[in-house]
Amino acid sequence: MIEISVEDVKSLVKQERSIEEELQRAKEEAANIVEKANAEAKRILEGFEDGRYCRSMLEIELKKIEEKKKAVEKEWNDAVEKLKKMAGENMEKAVALVVKLVLGE
């Protein structure tokens, strides 16, 4: 048989309240931790779930393709300029050949 005084009961009630408050704080802290984790997860997935990652990768690749395309176009333009230059240099000779062919070699 334990004898409990009124003071003891009061003290126990006080401790009980204190424990409940602490547990409540712990629950709030736990909720905060989970909330932060959710935010972090959202941040990690940002750009992946809405297709932005794919689009941005594609954009990078398209830029590379555009550069390659420009290089190809330049190559052909250079070839055309070379032809024009060559034709300028050889025009007289070509005309002489045609005249010779027309008038009979």
Next chain:
Amino acid sequence: MESLKSQLNLLKEVQVKEILEEAKDQAAKLVKEARTKAEQIKSREGEEAIQKSREIEEKELESAIAQGRRKETDIRFQLVDVALGKSLDKLRELADRQDPVYVNAIEGLVVEAVVEIAGTEFEIMLNPRDVALVKRKLERIEKRVSTIKGASAKLKISNAPLRSIGGTMVRSKDGKQIFNNTLEARLAKVRQEMLPRVCDALLSGASD
């Protein structure tokens, strides 16, 4: 009493610890799942993007090459056209000033045309500018034609003027056979049959 209080405190600490650890575990799980999902998307979409970009690249580069090739071919034709245009001007100039090159050539052009037509009597059509020139050579031309044909050929210069920069058009006496050996016709033949040779001289530096 103190023991009871101490036990209550211990129990509380265990509960607090459990609550927080459970939250931390849940948080770690959430972040891990997000990272895994992000990696999966990254891998899948990355591959898709690369595959798609390869298809685009192939299409775009093929188109650029085809366009370039077309442009180059067009320029080749344009340049050859320029050369043929200049050649026509040159031929006109040689004929107009009765350059020795043209004077020597006209005889051959008439002979060639006459030889192409069957028969022994022919009419030669000329640019009025060339009539006197060919008249002077007519006897010689007749001899050459007769030798080639193995029969005596008779040539007559037509009174009808030929609308041409030079050369000749020859027809048989009955008018049923005609051979066009004008400079324009010969130039067209060069364009049709000897274009690679002209192209070569103009665009590859090959000499003739």
